[in-house]
Amino acid sequence: MKTNPQTSRRLLLGGLALALVGALAFVALRTGPLAPVKVQVTPVTKGRVTPEIFGIGLVEAQRSWMVGPTTAGRVLGVRVDAGQTVQPGQVLAEMDPVDLDQRLAALDASLARAQSVQRAADAQLGDAQARRTLAMANLKRNEELARQAFISPGALEARTQEVASAHAGVAAAQANLGGSTQDIARLRAERAALAQQRSNLRLLAPGAAVVTAREAEAGTTVVAGQAVLRLMDPASLWVKLRVDQGRSAGLAPGLVASIALRSRPGETLIGKVARVESLADAVTEERLAMVAFDSLPAGVSVGEMAEVTVQLPAAPERLLLPNAAVVQHEGKTGVWRLTDGVPAFSPVVLGAQGLDGQVQVLEGLNEGDTVVLYSQTALKPGARIAVVDRLVPSGAAR
Incomplete structure (x- = not known):
C-alpha cells in the first residue's frame, strides 16, 4: 500500500508541531512564567543574640x-x-x-585730688568741732553769770546763737567730708572698671x-x-556618634563601645557612652550620643571619622531567624513559612537584632519551622516553588 505524499507531509508537519508545542510547554513549565520560583530556605533555631548598635561619628572636643x-x-x-x-x-x-592708658592716668589724678579734698574736709570738720566745743563752754559760763545777774539776757542769747552756729558748722563739715568720701569711692569704681577694660584687652x-x-x-x-x-582641650576628646533611630533601642549612658578610627585601621579602642542627647536629628532621622575614650590615644585629630559599635546587654535565649528572611506583605511584617512545600505568609513579632544579621522572633513561629530566606521573585501564597541551595551558582556572582 502506497502512502500519499501529501499525507506523509501532513503527518510530518503534525509531528513537528506537537514537538514544538511540547518544547514550549517544557520551557514554560521549567524556565518561563509558569516555572516554579526558586527559593533558598532556612530553619528557625533557638539561640542567643548579642545585640549591638553600630554608628558613624566624628572626633570632637568636649571642651573648646x-x-x-x-x-x-x-x-x-x-x-x-x-x-x-x-x-x-x-x-x-x-x-x-587706644586711649585707655591716658584715661587711667586722668582718673589717678582725679583720685589724688579727691583725696586732697577729703583731707581738707576732715580738717574743716575738726575745726568746726573745736568751735562747737568752745561755744558750748562759753554758753555754760554765761548761763551761770546770767543766774547771778552779772550779764544781760541779750548776751546769753548771743552765746546760745554761737552754739547753734557751731552745730551747723559741724554738720556742714561732716557733709563735706561725706561727699568727698563718696567722690573717692566713685572714682575708685570708675578706675576699677577702666582697669578691668584694660585687662580684658589681654586675651588669656x-x-x-x-x-x-x-x-x-x-x-x-x-x-x-x-x-x-x-x-580645645586635647584631653577631652570624644566621639559624636550618629545612630539610625530605628536601630537605637537600648542606647543609654554607660554602655561599653568599640571605637575604630579611620587613621588606625585594624585597631580597636575601648570607650563608653558618656551621654545620649535628648534632641535627635529630624532631617537624617538619627539619634546623637557622645562616646568617651577609656584611654585617649596619642595623635588623634579633631574631625576624624570613627566607626563605633555599642554593646547592649545580652538577650535571653529565644527563636532566631536571619534578618534577610523578614519581608513586608500587605503592610505586615512576617516571613514565608513552608507548609508541605507550599509557602504561606506568617506575621511575626521581632525582638532584638544583632549585627551578624540574626533577629529574635517573639511570636509567630515555632522552633524547627522552615522559612524562605531568599527567593528568585516575589512570592505569593500557594506559589509553586523549587528549593535550591544557592540562587546564584558559585562563581557567577562577582
Missing part, C-alpha cells in the same frame, strides 16, 4: 573655647600660633588700648589647651565676641 575681645577694637598682636600648647593664664593676644588662655585656629592677625579690627583664637 573661642577667645576674643569683649569690646570692638584692633588687634595689637597675636603671640601664639595654631598647634601650640598653652597654659592657664598665658597671654595669647592683646588688643590696642582659660586652661591648658591647644590652639586649633588663628582667626585674626595684628592690625585686624574685630567686633565684640569675635574669635581671635580657637582653643
Whole structure:
C-alpha cells in the first residue's frame, strides 16, 4: 500500500508541531512564567543574640573655647600660633588700648585730688568741732553769770546763737567730708572698671589647651565676641556618634563601645557612652550620643571619622531567624513559612537584632519551622516553588 505524499507531509508537519508545542510547554513549565520560583530556605533555631548598635561619628572636643575681645577694637598682636600648647593664664593676644592708658592716668589724678579734698574736709570738720566745743563752754559760763545777774539776757542769747552756729558748722563739715568720701569711692569704681577694660584687652588662655585656629592677625579690627583664637582641650576628646533611630533601642549612658578610627585601621579602642542627647536629628532621622575614650590615644585629630559599635546587654535565649528572611506583605511584617512545600505568609513579632544579621522572633513561629530566606521573585501564597541551595551558582556572582 502506497502512502500519499501529501499525507506523509501532513503527518510530518503534525509531528513537528506537537514537538514544538511540547518544547514550549517544557520551557514554560521549567524556565518561563509558569516555572516554579526558586527559593533558598532556612530553619528557625533557638539561640542567643548579642545585640549591638553600630554608628558613624566624628572626633570632637568636649571642651573648646573661642577667645576674643569683649569690646570692638584692633588687634595689637597675636603671640601664639595654631598647634601650640598653652597654659592657664598665658597671654595669647592683646588688643590696642587706644586711649585707655591716658584715661587711667586722668582718673589717678582725679583720685589724688579727691583725696586732697577729703583731707581738707576732715580738717574743716575738726575745726568746726573745736568751735562747737568752745561755744558750748562759753554758753555754760554765761548761763551761770546770767543766774547771778552779772550779764544781760541779750548776751546769753548771743552765746546760745554761737552754739547753734557751731552745730551747723559741724554738720556742714561732716557733709563735706561725706561727699568727698563718696567722690573717692566713685572714682575708685570708675578706675576699677577702666582697669578691668584694660585687662580684658589681654586675651588669656582659660586652661591648658591647644590652639586649633588663628582667626585674626595684628592690625585686624574685630567686633565684640569675635574669635581671635580657637582653643580645645586635647584631653577631652570624644566621639559624636550618629545612630539610625530605628536601630537605637537600648542606647543609654554607660554602655561599653568599640571605637575604630579611620587613621588606625585594624585597631580597636575601648570607650563608653558618656551621654545620649535628648534632641535627635529630624532631617537624617538619627539619634546623637557622645562616646568617651577609656584611654585617649596619642595623635588623634579633631574631625576624624570613627566607626563605633555599642554593646547592649545580652538577650535571653529565644527563636532566631536571619534578618534577610523578614519581608513586608500587605503592610505586615512576617516571613514565608513552608507548609508541605507550599509557602504561606506568617506575621511575626521581632525582638532584638544583632549585627551578624540574626533577629529574635517573639511570636509567630515555632522552633524547627522552615522559612524562605531568599527567593528568585516575589512570592505569593500557594506559589509553586523549587528549593535550591544557592540562587546564584558559585562563581557567577562577582
